[in-house]
Amino acid sequence: MAEADVITKNRKFKELGFYDNQENNVYFLLPMRFARLNQEKEVLVNEVGDHLVVREGTFQKIVQRELNKEDDPDLFGDLVANHFISESRIPPLIDVLATRYRTKKAFLNNFTMLHIFVMSLRCEHTCHYCQVSRVTQDKDKFDMSRDHIDKGIDMMLQSPSPHVTMEFQGGEALLAFDNIKYAVERVHLLAGLRNKSVTFVICTNLALVNEEILLYCKEHEILISSSLDGPAFIHNSNRTRPGRNSYELAIKGIELSKRILGPSRVSALMTTTNLSLDYPIEIVEEYYKQGFRNMFLRPISPYGFAVRNERKNKYETDRFLEFYKKALGRILEYNLAGEFFTEDYATIILRKMLTPFPVGYVDLNSPTGCITNVIAFNYDGSIFASDESRMLAEMKDFTFQLGHLDTHSYEEVFYSKRALEIVSTGINESLPGCSDCAFQPYCGADPIQNHATQGDMYGYRPTSSFCQKNMEIIRYLIELMDKDKAIAKIFESWVKSRS
Amino acid sequence: MLLRTRGISINIEEPVVGRITRNAGYTGDNSILICENGLPSSRIEKFACVLTNQESTDWQGDHPVVFKVPSFEHLNEGDLVVVSQDGNIKTLYRINSFHNTLLATERCNSNCLMCSQPPRDRNDTHRLYGIYEKMIPMIPKDCFELMISGGEPTLMGELFFQLLQLIKDQLPETEVHVLTNGRSFAWNNLAEKLSDLEYNRLMLGIPVYADYYQMHDYIVQAKDAFNQTILGIHNLARYDQRIEIRVVLHQQSIPRLTRLSRYIYKNMPFVEHITFMGLEYIGYTPYNIDKLWIDPHDYMDELGEAVEFLSGQGMNVSIYNSQLCVLPEALWKYAKKSISDWKQSYLPECERCNKLSDCGGLFTWNLKKHSEHIRPFA
Known part of the structure; x- marks a missing residue:
């Protein structure tokens, strides 16, 4: 540093105003969007997802250059500090903003991580909302062959990601447990040569689980992802099987799994059905009772409904939102009473909102998580852009089939014209109705759902149930935090990274 | 002392x-x-x-x-x-102390309202370096920690890097804590140069007093200081340098303190340690006391929220220069006995306190100016 910079002849203290860098009340806008929260408040969101709740009308004031540092020093300071406006055309800390943007999108860095292997389409359940499963003994027709398992593993190990997840799905995956063992052992053999670490997950209803299976899971560090839809009367009604004992088997299986593997290696997913929608409190309390301290209030899947009926979709989404809020309210009550109990969907969105870190969740990524984050190998060797796309295929819609393990190379699958088309429609930064949406950084894009419900991959936001649902959940979460500091604190505790 | x-x-x-x-x-x-x-x-x-x-x-x-x-x-x-x-x-160095500091230079490019060691505008770097060059090889090799402060140490220029290299060579087991305003590292080449030392026992303690440039610049009495410091921290992080953020608590920094804690988490989540420090009644502080003083008792809400937010997100947080009787009990776990032995004292009433051995006490010079809420635990 030059001598002149260092030698300050005059060390007389100066007033705050002296340090004002603004010239002639000019300020520049940085990329930001806004949305109305309620009648009094609106929320501003910048390009990296920082948000600021302000009085209604503030955004207009800002863009019309009516904001004045003297009249509103705190707001002005907040806007400059949080990268919403700048006093110079290029903000002095633009490098920091760039780093933060890069960090937020870092979930893209390693490309596809989750590899779904549909081990068998067979199932001993006959759940009414499931389009894919078959009750049959025909292993040859409905189980993934060892040849396809080998080819799927080869393709998985070509992923650029140093860490991949191999998820065994069904049908009921445990009906093909011998093949699971075969796959796990083959991966053990090959993953080291490729310098890959692999996480194994078995998705199962646990009806068939036993000690022997679980000891194998323990030995090979396999995670269990099971299902629990709520109390017995809901679970058994959703998940039909001979004997109407799905709930009892699930609870027994969850307990046994937790005992053998440890509670942190066993999770449960909830499928929301029409029946569930009337029992939000009971479902939450069931999870609590079973010892879970997190649950995933999964948005109702559109694939089971009359998918192209706009009015019905809107109605279903309204009902789901009502259900979601009630259930979340019950979860928050546990927290307010001193328990730590999280809801996963809110946590994903809150991580995007409250942390500077990347959040990779297939259904809320932009670019879309299908292909870039997940790929599905179906029981018959066909390759799909996601788990949902193979379900569409069961309804004879093969739009999202990217190839077949017998005929297509890694490059032909991931760099295909079809893959490019799907992913490029899944970028909410450039989708009509999303590009100017305040919640864009918190949301994602789902070309598959758009296609299934609206007939094209781009979708049409005003009648999109994906949009309706996410807009309202995001708005609601912000409103909750703004209205109640105790809830804001709870949400902050949910987003902490736990490694 | x-x-x-x-x-x-x-x-x-x-x-x-x-x-x-x-x-x-x-x-x-x-x-x-x-x-x-x-x-x-x-x-x-x-x-x-x-x-x-x-x-x-x-x-x-x-x-x-x-x-x-x-x-x-x-x-x-x-x-x-x-x-x-x-x-x-x-x-220069006290053998029986864990708190040894090298004064790198008395020059500074800032002029903080609450500077405890007001800068002097004279070129002392060569003279001081000459002394340290002789002294550092004499320091016992088991020296646990050395502090380098100023003034602004980076104003030593090339000698700053030479000094660090010398310490690294002579005292490879010693933790080195440099107190710098970080502004020099806004020039990326200096951050890179520092990283070239490959000095993993080096930690830079850098002050950030607000999330908003104008307030920070006012507190440090230097235009553009905030942007330079934040860019400097950003550049240092680019090279994986270890960083501590230091926040001094006073009337000017308290109003935006909780915002600052969020700013640190969002923009600098990579820092290794954040410390919130009570005001020292020495140097410029007595002169500016009307602008600076707020009884610590009156900022505990803001301090508590800032500390618990950062800690809640998994960051490593401390409170320095604070007395246990002034802190809510929930914050005790963050309080460190931070005041160097030679400048630490207690009030007469503290003699009766049964928490005395856990308490960091006061700066000797703060005996004249301290919270009205100091009460011995009986």
């Missing part, structure tokens, strides 16, 4: 750096002998310098000696001192 004394010097032509001993039979290099009962008749030439409380009246030798030194009580066997031409004997 006395760190400086002075006598009448004879035969000292350049500053003498050496290790204190009271043993006239000592044979190590660079030793400075203390003689409280007259000069020894022989072996005086074995010592780099001799210090005595005697009068110089009839002494005729040609060896460096300082006469009439009023007190040696504060000097321990093995302490490192520098004896100047004018008879000043300054302690």
Whole structure:
């Protein structure tokens, strides 16, 4: 540093105003969007997802250059500090903003991580909302062959990601447990040569689980992802099987799994059905009772409904939102009473909102998580852009089939014209109705759902149930935090990274 | 605690750096002998310098000696001192302390309202470096931690990097804590240069006082300081340098404190440590006290929210220079006994307190200005 910079002849203290860098009340806008929260408040969101709740009308004031540092020093300071406006055309800390943007999108860095292997389409359940499963003994027709398992593993190990997840799905995956063992052992053999670490997950209803299976899971560090839809009367009604004992088997299986593997290696997913929608409190309390301290209030899947009926979709989404809020309210009550109990969907969105870190969740990524984050190998060797796309295929819609393990190379699958088309429609930064949406950084894009419900991959936001649902959940979460500091604190505790 | 004394010097032509001993039979290099009962008749030439409380009246030798030194009580066997031409004997390193600091330079490019050691605009870097160059090899190799402060140490320029390299070579096991305003690292090449040292025991303590540039610049009394500091931290992080953020708590920093905690988490989540520090009543602070003073008792809500937010997100947070009786109990776990031994004191009523041994106490100079809410625990 030059001598002149260092030698300050005059060390007389100066007033705050002296340090004002603004010239002639000019300020520049940085990329930001806004949305109305309620009648009094609106929320501003910048390009990296920082948000600021302000009085209604503030955004207009800002863009019309009516904001004045003297009249509103705190707001002005907040806007400059949080990268919403700048006093110079290029903000002095633009490098920091760039780093933060890069960090937020870092979930893209390693490309596809989750590899779904549909081990068998067979199932001993006959759940009414499931389009894919078959009750049959025909292993040859409905189980993934060892040849396809080998080819799927080869393709998985070509992923650029140093860490991949191999998820065994069904049908009921445990009906093909011998093949699971075969796959796990083959991966053990090959993953080291490729310098890959692999996480194994078995998705199962646990009806068939036993000690022997679980000891194998323990030995090979396999995670269990099971299902629990709520109390017995809901679970058994959703998940039909001979004997109407799905709930009892699930609870027994969850307990046994937790005992053998440890509670942190066993999770449960909830499928929301029409029946569930009337029992939000009971479902939450069931999870609590079973010892879970997190649950995933999964948005109702559109694939089971009359998918192209706009009015019905809107109605279903309204009902789901009502259900979601009630259930979340019950979860928050546990927290307010001193328990730590999280809801996963809110946590994903809150991580995007409250942390500077990347959040990779297939259904809320932009670019879309299908292909870039997940790929599905179906029981018959066909390759799909996601788990949902193979379900569409069961309804004879093969739009999202990217190839077949017998005929297509890694490059032909991931760099295909079809893959490019799907992913490029899944970028909410450039989708009509999303590009100017305040919640864009918190949301994602789902070309598959758009296609299934609206007939094209781009979708049409005003009648999109994906949009309706996410807009309202995001708005609601912000409103909750703004209205109640105790809830804001709870949400902050949910987003902490736990490694 | 006395760190400086002075006598009448004879035969000292350049500053003498050496290790204190009271043993006239000592044979190590660079030793400075203390003689409280007259000069020894022989072996005086074995010592780099001799210090005595005697009068110089009839002494005729040609060896460096300082006469009439009023007190040696504060000097321990093995302490490192520098004896100047004018008879000043300054302690550089105290063997029995964990709190040893090298003053890199008194110059500074900021002028903080609450500076505890106001800068002086004179070029002292070469003189000081010359002293440290001699002194650092004499520091015991098991030295746990060295602090480098100023002024603004990076204003040493090239010598700053040389100083760090020297410490790294000589004291590979020592943790080094540099207090810098970080502004120099807004120039990426300097951050890169620092990383070239590959010095993983080095930690930079950098102050950030607000999330908004104008307030920070006002507090540090320097235009563009905030942007330079934040860019500097950003550049340092680019090279994986270890960073601590230091926040001084006073009337100007409190209003945006909770916003600052969120700003740190969002923009600098990579920092290794964040510390919130009570105000020191010394240096510029008494002069600016009307602008700075707020009773710590009155900022506990803001401090609690800032600390618990950052800690809740998994960041490593401390509170320095605060007394337990002023802090809510929930914050005790963050309170560190941070005040260096030689500047730490307690109030008379603290003698009755049963938490005294857990409490960091006060800066000696804060005995004159402290929270009205200090109450001994009975």
